[in-house]
Amino acid sequence: MPTRSARTAWKGGLQDGSGQVELTSSGVGTYDVSFPKRAAESADGTTSPEELVAAAHSACYAMALSKIVGDAGGTVHALDINADVTLGPDEQAGGNKLTGIKLTVRGEVDGLDEAGFKEAADKAKVGCPISKALAAVDITLDAALEG
Secondary structure, three states: OOOOOOEEEEEOOOOOOEEEEEOOOOOOOEEEEOHHHHHOOOOOOOEOHHHHHHHHHHHHHHHHHHHHHHHOOOEEEEEEEEEEEEEEEOOOOOOEEEEEEEEEEEEEEEOOOHHHHHHHHHHHHHHOHHHHHOOOOOEEEEEEEOO
């Protein structure tokens, strides 16, 4: 399997500095980052490590769930996955940490009932590589069929 890369160029200190994250493997984009905007309610045109983790997790989860649904005899027509990644204080080690991830999935699937879909969703939550990498973070799941 290939290795994927990203690069960050940063100038300045934590509070007055800023940087750009470049998705170097794909070349699809370069995104501004700064700590004050990371810690603010409004991202105001910048991204953050948490948003990038959320993007990675939702994409990985979609792939894992589509495979598990197929292996269970179902057919995926559409999956809508949202990952909310929360940053908060680390009471034990100091500083900050990821304090939780909420995965919300709505699916249009043939061949599985609600219980079968929820079972597949739970398996994907545990089995996707990004979930495994984030095992130290509390990951919750809200999964339901639509249509």
